[in-house]
Amino acid sequence: MTAHSVEYIRYRIPEQQSAEFLAAYTRAAAQLAAAPQCVDYELARCEEDFEHFILRITWTSTEDHLEGFRKSELFAGFLAEIRPYTGTIEEMRHYKPTTVRGTGASVATLYAWAGGTEAFARLAEVFYDKVLKDDLLAPVFAALAPEHAEHVALWFGEVFGGPSVCPETQGGPATWSPSSPRGGAPMVRNITEAQRRRWVNLIQDAADEAGLPTDAEFRSAFLAYVEWGTRLAVHFSGPDAKPPAEQPAPRWTWGAAPPHRP
Numbered sequence: 274m275t276a277h278s279v280e281y282i283r284y285r286i287p288e289q290q291s292a293e294f295l296a297a298y299t300r301a302a303a304q305l306a307a308a309p310q311c312v313d314y315e316l317a318r319c320e321e322d323f324e325h326f327i328l329r330i331t332w333t334s335t336e337d338h339l340e341g342f343r344k345s346e347l348f349a350g351f352l353a354e355i356r357p358y359t360g361t362i363e364e365m366r367h368y369k370p371t372t373v374r375g376t377g378a379s380v381a382t383l384y385a386w387a388g389g390t391e392a393f394a395r396l397a398e399v400f401y402d403k404v405l406k407d408d409l410l411a412p413v414f415a416a417l418a419p420e421h422a423e424h425v426a427l428w429f430g431e432v433f434g435g436p437s438v439c440p441e442t443q444g445g446p447a448t449w450s451p452s453s454p455r456g457g458a459p460m461v462r463n464i465t466e467a468q469r470r471r472w473v474n475l476i477q478d479a480a481d482e483a484g485l486p487t488d489a490e491f492r493s494a495f496l497a498y499v500e501w502g503t504r505l506a507v508h509f510s511g512p513d514a515k516p517p518a519e520q521p522a523p524r525w526t527w528g529a530a531p532p533h534r535p
């Protein structure tokens with residue numbers, strides 16, 4: 274659970290002062306942008322009643338706000354800009370986010386964008402065909418279980434926003450992970466960098482052949498996960514790695530590139 278705290282400051286600004294108020298906050302915002310305690314901030318104006326403004330600031334924690342930012346030089350600069358308006362504050366309090374949060378469906382999941390379960394099934398099938406013919410990887414997968422490709426397809430689907438499908442718990446948090454498929458002892462030992470890189474190359478070849486979308490945004494997000502996952506796999510297969518703690522499947526989403534809108 275995050276320690277983040279959300280501060281809401283509600284202002285009532287007479288119409289004739291609103292331009293000045295916005296200009297002052299535009300300058301003051303530079304101090305928030307520079308504050309290591311500040312996660313993000315947004316000043317919104319009421320559509321129904323123009324005199325109402327709400328500033329929302331997410332802090333790394335309430336304590337970081339009060340003991341860190343408030344005692345810093347940045348706060349002095351911030352306050353200097355907005356001091357004329359402090360008398361118009363109607364509420365200024367910290368709120369703790371609850372578990373009721375989420376995103377809507379305005380942006381497709383990577384799973385849906387890729388083409389859903391069938392797309393990842395095709396991907397895994399083509400991929401393991403290649404793996405078994407590959408000089409570096411075939412030896413690692415010598416004892417491949419028949420259901421392996423299907424499991425990996427389900428895993429990819431879940432990571433990219435598809436249904437939760439861990440077969441052991443039927444919908445509970447998945448405990449498979451690349452390095453430790455069932456959350457227990459790692460199944461692969463001492464994966465080399467050359468093997469990892471081959472895995473990365475082959476999955477991209479497989480993505481092409483399986484007809485996964487080729488747009489820049491999808492592929493950059495896809496590759497980011499593959500880089501992350503394979504590097505973890507190498508780490509946990511190493512001689513000194515402690516077995517990873519059981520964790521739900523990571524949820525991967527669009528990267529910094531602007532997502533396509535279907």
Ligand code: HEM
Nearest residue numbers: 416417418421424425428451454461468472499502503506
């Ligand atoms: C993003 C990267 C990766 C993902 C998502 C992934 C996913 C998985 C999953 C879900 C399993 C469990 C399959 C099952 O229980 O049937 C598994 C097992 C396995 N993985 Fe990975 N993996 C990744 C990287 C790697 C790499 C880089 C290697 C080695 C070069 C590797 C080698 C293996 C092996 C040998 C098994 C056990 C195979 C068996 O079922 O006998 N994996 N992986």
